[in-house]
Amino acid sequence: MNLKVVKNLSFALFFLYFFLVSIKLLEKGIKTLGAEYTDQLFESVSNPFAGLLVGILCTVLVQSSSVTTSTIVGLVGSGVLSLEYAIPMVMGANIGTTVTNTLVSFGHVRREQEFKRAFAASTMHDFFNVIVVIILFPLDLITGFITKMAEDGTEFILATGFTATKPDSPIKNAIKWGSNNILDGLNAVPFIGNLNENSYRVYAVILIVIAIGCIFLSLRNVVKNMKSLMLNQIEMGLDRALAKGGGLLAILIGILITFSVQSSSITTSILVPIVGSGILSIENAFPITLGANIGTTITAVLASFAVDNSAGLTIALHHVFFNAIGVAIIYPIQFIRNIPVNLAKSLAVVTAKRRYVAILYVLVTFLLLPLLGVVLFN
């Protein structure tokens, strides 16, 4: 192991720990705010459709579904956000995260054919997620079958006595130690210490803002260091996917790359220039994207280790099952598999001819429609 590997690995582990501590801080901040206040705060997402759109907006804003889903896990873990409200928000995060690679495709805007391929490669992820939400969102809302699966999964994991889920596990104790030290450090600052004693709500808001900032910062650094560490493996994986030309191996490669860098946007954004250049077909890039969709769910599972309430694990598992079931519905039958790919290709034909349509698409899909929806549903 050379020095660079040791450095990247150490930083990645440190920031992963810092990420879990940040989730714990968020949980503490929310609890400090008090139930009556948080109930009011989350009233806006009591409508599931509004929750879905809030999930999209938040993710577009922070450009990371991992930040959104981890924050949601923290909120669910602290008991202020119920599973019922959290589920649509996580689904929204799935859609919102696709904006990143769509923006990456704009780098190819100068050459029509290249942009057409790049834009289709990015938007097939959008179409896939939207179609899966259209199918599974109402189905889960009515039958609750994914929620039931997630609850059963939580019970099963708790029954196995997996260390990270135990209240007094070394992992949980280490996270508590870290968050307590940060809290002590914050309280030692006279201004914040005074707020803690005299105005606990302002203190709680400051704590929540710091926690979300820390989640963002730590995840960014985990991704940065893991990507640096895994560059060769990512290239090798893509080489293999290229040689194999899609299929289950490509899904597995997508899962592994995303799992190792903790970001689906990294995986899908890497695919955009590769498809844009024409060396990987949109059809063969599709399973890698689906793999990325599954791989990204691990961040929420990790975040659930930091919270005390088992509902945190349930929402994380819901995210895993939702994304996996989505792939199971769309991928196996070619006719269905071609739907998101062909929709993306058709849109790309239009945007390649009229580039302003691409900008309109991003603005309308990821900002205007969700904003309008939130206003209407409230």
Added chain:
Amino acid sequence: MSKNSLDNIDAKLSEMLTNSTRVFDISMNALLGDTNLDSVRDDLYDTDKAINELHREVRREMIIHSAVNSRSLDIPLLLSYMTMSKDIERIGDYCKNLFEIAETGNTFAKGDDLDSYIELRNDIGKLIVYLQSCIALDDESKVQDLITLGSSISTDIDKRITALLENKEKIQYPVATTLFFRYLKRIVSHIVNAATALIMPTDQIDYLDE
């Protein structure tokens, strides 16, 4: 630590050169020896196809490397790989042209100049192998030696072409011989150009004499 993708590109360039040596030997033996052309034709064309496929693989490897390392990209290095792979790929094409001279019934196997042609074949063959070691060793002085050697062979070939154009030599196959030297000169130029890509600034690659 796994193998770096840039090491993979180096390995593919080296494999392209191994194949180039093979097609060069086949085509030169077809002209200078008594090879049965039918027995080597498939080998020649298949090896050239393998060179072309390796060329495409180098390009693919570069795109993947660029996509994955978009924030810390060594663009001059990738441009030099692009030009090197193109130059190496062209060696195979000119070897095919040499083989086509033999296929049209021309042979230098019985001429008075056979010994000098064999010497030329050996020198150029060594040049290809030398380029292969330059890529592997990353030694600037070796590359300079290769460029000097290649330039001297090129000048020698030029003199022969000029002599042919001025009708100073009485030879059996004047057109075939002119083309023979012309193709050999192109092969040497592509070897030298590929070598310049290893050490020269990006804008100077291919423009050694300017």
